[in-house]
Amino acid sequence: MPKEGVLIPIGPYHPAIKEPEFFKLIVEGENVVDADIRIGYNHRGIEYLAQRMTYHQVTFLVERICGICSNIHPLCYVQAVESILNLKPPERALYIRSIIEELERIHSHLLWLGVGGHVIGFDTLLMWTWKLREYVLDVFEEITGNRQSYAMMKIGGVRRDIRAEHRQKILKVMDEVERGVKQIAAMLLEDPVSRARLEGVGVLTKEEAGNYCVVGPTARASGLPIDVRKDFPHAAYSMLSFEVPVRTEGDVLAKTIVRIEEMLQSAEIVRQAVDAMPGGDIEVEFKEMVPGEGVGVAEAPRGEDFHYVVSDGTNYPKRHKVRAPTYMNLPSLKPQLIGYSLADAPIIIASIDPCLCCTDRLSVVDRREGRRKAYSWDELVYLSRRKTRRR
Amino acid sequence: MEAVLTTIGFLTLNLLVYPGFAFTAAVGLFLWWELRKLTARFQWRVGPPVYQTFADLLKLLSKESIVPAEANRLLFVSAPIIALSSVCVAALLVPVAGMVPLNFAGDVIVLIYLLIMPSIMIVLAGSASANPFGAIGSSREMNLAIAYELAVVVCLLTLCLDAGSLHISSIVGFNFVRYPLAAVALFLSIMAKLCLNPFEIPEAKTEIMAGPYTEYSGRLLGLFKLTYAMLLFILSSLLVSLFFHGPSTGFYPLDVLVHLAKCMVAVFLMAVVSAVNPRLRIDQALRFFWSFVFALALFDFVRAFIFSQLF
């Protein structure tokens, strides 16, 4: 595979990417001429585990697929199961789902903006956005009791209500977020040095975007107007008015602008939903599982998240397929990386907001003994506990 | 004979204590702390306590250095030592509050050479460490060094031309009034020399780990860090002496304190610039230096040349 040039490894562990994956970049001088991507360093066998757990347990399992978009996987999963059961959650639950989804989008995009800043050496931006993100996490803590992994979704509804006294806090933080995002956007987008680093870098054309079937902000920055919230309305999105920002340039700057505008839209959606939320129950009961199959889709911060559940009528899913948005976006990095400078590679990789724990979902290789062994769940629990005891 | 011994004794004292190694290192570490603290405050962080840089250095110096098996051992070990010693000698040539311990004709030229040494040592260290990140960091440092060193040289020569002398003590003064553009050019070159944002290109950690320092650890890394702390003081001191010197109070220790305060202001400006800018790409930085910075320096140089011809 190596043509002329030097192989620069980015990963499996590298300061620019926060999770293990492996980009082999072939560079000539500073120019990237070829790229090869390997994943699988974070594979935890979630799908395998899901087929050995009951339907309610899986909700919590898929919540642990990813720490950032931890709400979207349970949301997709419960929608898939509700589709099997033909279950309609109460309207209030749908609104709460939308609020959580949008709050999550805000905090995820803020996180991304900070990481993007860090990657181009703009640490001030990282610190500012992450401080703003703390306010959103505070709201989560107040509503759900958790700053991450909120455990809000349930088959047939949500597990916790948003009470009247939360309303004021949510609205206040939304104002704070809107002001902060506008300030940071001005700082980033009007600074000539930042623009020089982002503009015209890592272009993904509309044709390539379609061919690679990319999703989310990556697709919308390349001129594909796709958004699950509009195209396949779930939760309360058909009752809320919002716009889907689309840019046509396809470069890193376009992806940044799309995400910044989305944050402002999300703040608006949360305000609307908090005001329009009807009263009533937050969940419906279901008695027993029926055989069938169901699909769940939702717009994660990184794009369309997809779950497919097959039920054979027992308490355990027969098959549970998870497809995280980064899975579709990651291969599209290859055309984005080639032809640009090595110095651009980290920001290009960061620009799709890769979430690898989502993408990789157990195999343990014992290098010392030179033999391979796949551990069972109980063995892993044992090993984990033994390690804790040793500390 | 006795006079020669006394001179050598004083010079040794100068080299090791004031304004050489001990003084420069202490002030350099303090200014480095100031840089870190200010950056932290701009980023809504608390920042480190004042002894942090000293503690960091002590920790590094007490740890083992690992030399990679494939590295060129001689070059790998000697690079930080040569860098540190050249900075120690350079400390004798940079005026602090108007006083220079070593004074001879052409000392400006020697100073220029001594200040280039750390950059060359970084380049050698990166290429000696047999690491792709080190190699790329070295090539970036080399490209960048050629671009900014020329601006430094032109700035110094502007003042020499103006004073009609190659003695560093004769070009000390409040020259900012007459050559502001050269001062700006020198300031930006100093930032690149110190590897501060937006010119933190050779050791861009999110791109190439730590560039030339990737394989360095323990004492050898500590020596490089110390070199950079001392360089931070020496370069800001040079900027202050050449462009913002004076007026004198007549009492030398007080003058030194004023000088240090001015250095702190210079470091404050560096912290502001580095906090509000992302890192440039190497080609963008080179274009910036060759067109903008070099043009500033050259403009003042031409003015100095015309003045020297007229008067």
Next chain:
Amino acid sequence: MACSKDVERFAEDLAARFRGKILEWYLKPLAEASCVYFRVEKGSLKQVAEVLFKEMDGKLSTISAVEHASFFELVYHFTLSRQGILVNLKVELEKDRPEMPSLAPLMKGANYIEREIRDLFGIEFPGHPEPKRLILPDGWPEGKHPLRSDYKGVE
């Protein structure tokens, strides 16, 4: 968003166009959107997929492999964003030496998905441009596929 009438018409049209190749179809509600399933004859899947991808601007969301007692099933999920319809194409593969022509030459998005299924289920995709491992490590033994029901771990 499409109402169920539109979806039914869409499904009937597609079934009529590929008469004999689409064996049956049925609707399934999905929140407020619609989800339609087609059972497609194995050899014609590529044609149907091409129509969805090229003519209708569909986007391959993913491919799910399901192991049944006597056969493997592949479900190709397409999202037609413009029409607001989720299309699922189902094909059945025999249990021993399951094979399915690759979609990757048609759309690059299928590349990773098919490689993952090859790793985890051992279904081969002839015509794949880079049939390398994706998720399993390079030293993983041949013929061990973690998501198959007969998988008992590797020694």
